[in-house]
Structure formats: C-alpha cells, structure tokens
Amino acid sequence: xxxxxxxREKISSDEISGFKDFKSILQKHAQTTQDLAKIxxxxxxxxxxxxxxxxxxxxxxxxxxxxxxxxxxxxxxxxVENTVVENKEVLxxxxxxWQTIIRxxxxxxxxxxxxxxxxxxxxxxxxxxxxxxxxxxxxNVQTSDADFVSNSLVFxxxxxxxxxxxxxxELYKLTxxxxxxxxxxxxxxxxxxxxxxxxxxxxxxxKMNFQNFDGQASKYENVFxxxxxxxxxxxxxxxxxxxxxxxxxxxxxxxxxxxxxxGEIEKSFNGYPALPKSDFDRAMKEYNQKLFKAQEELKxxxxxxxxxxxxxxxx
Amino acid sequence: MINKEFHKTKREIKSELQEIEDAKKNPxxxxxxxxxxxxxxxxxxxxxxxxxxxAADLTSQVFYKALLNIDNYSFKGVPFASWLYRIAYNEMNMxxxxxxxxRTVNIESEHIGGLFEELEEDYYSEEKEKLVKIxxxxxxxxxxxxxxxxxxxxxxxEIAEIMGITENNAKVKVYRTLDKLxxxxxxxx
Numbered sequence: 001x002x003x004x005x006x007x008r009e010k011i012s013s014d015e016i017s018g019f020k021d022f023k024s025i026l027q028k029h030a031q032t033t034q035d036l037a038k039i040x041x042x043x044x045x046x047x048x049x050x051x052x053x054x055x056x057x058x059x060x061x062x063x064x065x066x067x068x069x070x071x072x073x074x075x076x077x078x079x080v081e082n083t084v085v086e087n088k089e090v091l092x093x094x095x096x097x098w099q100t101i102i103r104x105x106x107x108x109x110x111x112x113x114x115x116x117x118x119x120x121x122x123x124x125x126x127x128x129x130x131x132x133x134x135x136x137x138x139x140n141v142q143t144s145d146a147d148f149v150s151n152s153l154v155f156x157x158x159x160x161x162x163x164x165x166x167x168x169x170e171l172y173k174l175t176x177x178x179x180x181x182x183x184x185x186x187x188x189x190x191x192x193x194x195x196x197x198x199x200x201x202x203x204x205x206x207k208m209n210f211q212n213f214d215g216q217a218s219k220y221e222n223v224f225x226x227x228x229x230x231x232x233x234x235x236x237x238x239x240x241x242x243x244x245x246x247x248x249x250x251x252x253x254x255x256x257x258x259x260x261x262x263g264e265i266e267k268s269f270n271g272y273p274a275l276p277k278s279d280f281d282r283a284m285k286e287y288n289q290k291l292f293k294a295q296e297e298l299k300x301x302x303x304x305x306x307x308x309x310x311x312x313x314x315x
Numbered sequence: 316m317i318n319k320e321f322h323k324t325k326r327e328i329k330s331e332l333q334e335i336e337d338a339k340k341n342p343x344x345x346x347x348x349x350x351x352x353x354x355x356x357x358x359x360x361x362x363x364x365x366x367x368x369x370a371a372d373l374t375s376q377v378f379y380k381a382l383l384n385i386d387n388y389s390f391k392g393v394p395f396a397s398w399l400y401r402i403a404y405n406e407m408n409m410x411x412x413x414x415x416x417x418r419t420v421n422i423e424s425e426h427i428g429g430l431f432e433e434l435e436e437d438y439y440s441e442e443k444e445k446l447v448k449i450x451x452x453x454x455x456x457x458x459x460x461x462x463x464x465x466x467x468x469x470x471x472x473e474i475a476e477i478m479g480i481t482e483n484n485a486k487v488k489v490y491r492t493l494d495k496l497x498x499x500x501x502x503x504x
Binding site: 002003004005006007008011013015016017019020021022024025026028029030032033 | 342343345346349350353354357358361365367370371374375378379382383418419420421422423424427443444447448450451452458
C-alpha cells in the first residue's frame with residue numbers, strides 16, 4: 001500500500017516559485033536539439049534503420065539471453081542513442097527492458113500516444129509496462145509513416161533467422177491487423193536415453209557381455225540379448241562354439257546388431273539388451289533419474305525459433 | 316463542482332495559441348507559458364509525491380518535454396494546459412514504474428466529505444482514515460481518476476484529455492472506481 005497523508009502542510013506559491021528554473025530547461029533543450037541534429041533525417045534511410053536496428057536488436061537479445069541476461073540492468077539513454085545512431089556497443093549492453101526507441105517524422109502520432117513518447121524528427125524513448133501498451137502505439141504507427149527502431153521490445157526480422165530467447169519468455173509476431181500472435185514453440189526433443197528392458201526367466205535370449213558394448217546396460221554383469229525377431233535367433237547361435245562375437249549400433253536407438261564368427265561362417269541378428277529383475281530395477285531407477293534431469297534441463301534451456309520476416313516482440 | 320482554474324475563454328485560448336506559435340519559433344518565448352503553468356503542474360505532481368524536490372524535478376522534466384515537443388502541438392480541441400497535464404501524467408507514471416515506493420496519496424479533509432457523499436456513506440471522522448487507506452491501495456489508474464475528479468474537481472472531459480481516453484471511458488473509469496471503493500469500504504466495515 002502507498003504512503004498517505006491527510007491534510008499535509010500546504011506549500012505556498014512562493015515556495016513553488018523558488019523551484020522555478022527556466023534557464024536550465026532552456027539549456028537542456030538546446031543541448032538535446034544540438035545532439036539530435038546529428039541524427040540522420042528519416043525518409044529513404046528508414047528501411048536501413050529498420051534493418052540495422054532489427055538485426056542488431058535480435059542479435060543483442062539473443063546474445064544477452066544466451067549469455068545469461070536473467071536480471072538485466074537498465075541501460076542509459078546515451079547508450080541507447082548510440083545504438084540507433086552509430087550502431088555500436090550493442091552487444092556490450094545487457095538490457096532487456098520494455099524500452100523502445102522511436103524515430104518518427106514530423107507531424108506524426110504524438111496526439112494519440114502521449115507527447116512525451118514521441119518527438120518530431122528525433123529519437124526519443126517510450127516505456128511500456130506490457131505489450132498491450134506497445135500494441136496501441138504500433139497501431140497508431142500503422143496509420144503514419146513513423147519509423148521504429150527498437151532496442152528490446154520490438155524488433156524486425158528481415159528474412160528467415162534463428163532467434164534464441166530465454167525459456168521464461170514467449171515470442172510474439174505482429175500480424176497485419178495489428179495483433180500479437182504467439183509463435184508456437186516446438187520443444188527440442190530430449191536426447192535418447194536407453195530404457196532398460198526386463199528379461200524374464202524362460203524368454204529366448206542369448207546371455208553375453210561384449211567388450212565393445214557401451215550401452216546403459218553394459219555396467220551390469222548379466223546382460224541377455226533378446227532378438228527383435230524371434231526367428232532370427234535360431235539354435236545354431238547356442239550350439240556353435242563361436243570364435244568371435246561383436247555388437248554394433250543400428251540406426252534404431254536401443255537396437256543392436258550382434259555378429260558372431262567362426263572361420264568363414266558369420267551369423268548375426270538384431271537384438272536389444274535386457275536385464276534380470278534385480279538389475280532391471282536398479283537400471284530403471286537410474287533411467288528415471290536421468291530422464292527427470294534431462295526434462296528439467298530442457299525446461300531451462302533457451303528456446304530457439306526459426307522465424308520468417310516480420311515484426312516480433314518478446315514478453 | 317468543476318474547478319474553474321482549468322477553463323479559459325475563447326479569447327484567452329486564441330491569445331495562448333499565438334504564444335505557442337511564438338515559442339515554436341523561439342524557445343525563449345516558452346518562458347511565458349512556463350511561468351503561467353509552472354505552479355499548476357507543480358501542485359498536480361506534488362499532490363502525488365512525498366516531497367517538494369521530487370515534484371520540482373518532475374515538473375522541470377514536464378516542461379523540458381513540452382518544449383522539446385512544442386512543434387507537434389496544434390490546437391485540436393485539447394487545450395495547452397491539458398496537453399501539459401498529459402505530459403505530467405505520463406511522466407509521473409513513468410517515474411513510478413521505476414520507483415513505486417514514492418507514490419503517495421495526499422488528501423485534504425475537505426475533499427473526503429464529498430467522496431463519502433458519492434459513496435452514499437455517512438461521514439464520521441473516525442472513518443476518514445479507513446477510506447484513505449482504501450484509496451492508497453487502489454491501482455495507479457483508479458487512484459488517478461479519483462484524485463482528478465474528486466480532489467481536483469476536474470471535468471470528465473479534462474480527465475479524458477489528460478489520460479488520453481474518451482470522455483465516456485473516463486466516466487466509466489470513475490464510476491467503476493467508486494463502485495470498487497464502496498465495496499471495499501463495506502467489506503472493511
């Protein structure tokens with residue numbers, strides 16, 4: 001709750017008058033006007049500002065987020081102006097703020113959006129609490145030839161690009177009718193974790209430890225290889241005194257090709273490792289832990305999007 | 316109920332428009348307007364902050380922004396004073412977005428009676444603080460409409476001009492806020 005005062009001591013007109021300082025306002029205005037005169041006029045170069053601003057912004061956002069911009073510091077207005085005017089030091093800033101730089105030609109949109117957000121032929125700043133506020137600004141812009149160059153809130157992608165954003169954020173694209181559409185994120189799949197398979201007594205399988213086998217089950221002493229196709233594991237695999245046996249991965253995760261040799265004779269079948277109950281239980285526990293860890297890591301991982309050209313924002 | 320301080324005759328408006336045009340050509344001429352509205356804008360901001368120095372800083376910023384943007388001002392039904400108040404309103408909002416702890420509610424007892432009337436509640440002095448506490452807990456927007464309507468006696472048109480919304484929308488916001496105040500007041504009874 002806010003502080004409150006009832007019948008606070010009144011301030012006199014003389015006291016208020018003591019705060020007047022028109023000279024300093026005039027000086028500040030003169031300095032700003034001088035600084036702004038250095039900025040290139042809008043018009044044919046607008047598109048270039050879009051391109052540079054957009055690309056630089058996207059890169060800056062990606063870089064900041066990737067490099068851990070969890071609690072960004074606010075950047076100074078000087079740095080922001082440099083971003084637009086000279087396009088330098090952007091990657092060194094760590095700002096993701098609801099701050100947008102607006103560059104607009106004269107006689108534009110100030111009436112609709114609040115005069116302190118816009119100034120004619122110059123760069124100024126607008127702060128937004130959320131994308132709704134920004135949307136109203138952008139809707140107004142659509143009716144004018146105003147030009148936006150954004151540092152963080154809104155950025156333009158010219159062609160297909162990869163955008164990486166923090167997992168806490170969502171990416172939105174501006175539609176032709178002025179709405180923000182959430183860009184659907186297709187999560188990256190968890191890397192394959194070999195799931196243990198139970199071997200029950202009596203099931204057809206060949207018990208064997210391969211030296212070159214490095215799968216999840218390799219740490220257990222009793223590994224039974226069950227055939228993918230029962231017909232492939234015939235009697236000869238058990239009755240022959242094989243000289244050499246090896247295992248290699250197939251293109252299917254978890255399925256291996258087992259090769260047995262005796263002189264010129266070579267036989268093989270596709271199978272997968274299985275474990276007896278006691279080992280299986282331990283392996284399942286380990287598997288669940290690995291799966292949980294992988295899921296947690298995936299949740300925290302930055303989101304990577306492949307996006308087409310357009311205007312985007314993150315929220 | 317309406318505060319006459321915010322109203323001007325056609326002649327005054329016309330004369331002021333000339334002063335604005337002069338200021339567009341020569342920023343030094345802006346001083347006339349600065350002197351005219353400095354106190355009003357200061358008081359507007361002072362009634363929403365803790366101390367006079369912060370009010371003075373914000374006031375200075377308002378006039379700096381106004382001077383910077385004066386080329387864009389043209390009279391389209393929004394008086395120059397309202398234009399300044401709109402800058403002040405935005406400036407204040409921007410300031411409090413960065414530092415919410417300094418937003419204060421400053422109320423004079425004489426205004427509280429009127430608010431009780433609007434709420435159709437009996438006014439007892441011991442209830443005064445309760446109402447003020449409820450006001451202090453309102454959202455910035457709701458608090459602003461109450462301050463402007465009941466403490467500063469502004470018309471709906473002025474509130475709309477300052478907030479950049481339609482007059483009808485201003486009315487809706489005021490009455491919804493009153494409704495909320497009334498509910499909160501009775502809940503805490």
